[in-house]
Amino acid sequence: MKRSSSHRLVSHGRIAAAGCIVLLMLVAGVWSSWNTAHHVVLSKGREHGTMTVTGCGETACAGSYVPDRDSPQRARVTIVKSVAAEKGDRFPVVVKPGTGEVVRTGTAGFLHAWVPFGGALLLSALLIAGGLRMPRAAWGTAAAGAALLTATFLAL
Structure with missing residues (x-):
């Protein structure tokens, strides 16, 4: 069955909107983390x-x-x-x-500084899976976020 042009437009719009939101969430996570992390990384x-x-x-x-x-x-x-x-x-x-x-500072301080980014990774994984329909990338993103948060919990 052939898709109509309006269906394709809605599909591309959904992908673009979800991609922009994912990008915004990840940039916000890095920005929030960098506020503290730059003191540790560039010490x-x-x-x-x-x-x-x-x-x-x-x-x-x-x-x-x-x-x-x-x-x-x-x-x-x-x-x-x-x-x-x-x-x-x-x-x-x-x-x-x-x-x-x-x-x-140290490993615990470094990991603790990046906690907001770990949360952003977990939240963006939901949009990657649902909005972008990329389940493998979503699982990888969620695993990276969960690993960062778990490592922080264990280090502190």
């Missing part, structure tokens, strides 16, 4: 040290900071509250330039 020349959590509030945890050899001393630093930060925890950090806020 050369920044202040490095170790943070010991002394207490947590609603949105942030605060603690003492012991700098590495070339970093200046700071009395207190803060980090965005995470399920993995509890009183007494110690972990390596890098200081955001011009602030007293730190970001966790």
Whole structure:
């Protein structure tokens, strides 16, 4: 049976719309992750040290900071509250330039910074499967997102 031109137009429109939404979701995930990840990935020349959590509030945890050899001393630093930060925890950090806020470094910090991108991968897999009708690509995208989130959970 031959398809009508209107049916083909609707089909191509659906594919284009779903592709644009998938692309938008993935770009938003990378953008959101890069806000924190660039401090971890491009940490050369920044202040490095170790943070010991002394207490947590609603949105942030605060603690003492012991700098590495070339970093200046700071009395207190803060980090965005995470399920993995509890009183007494110690972990390596890098200081955001011009602030007293730190970001966790190392493998756990790297993976934690990319959590929004992992969520975007999982959500976009649904659109890839349903909107673009590409089940193999959707399974691969979902597996990559799930692997990133699982690795982050295990690392923290």
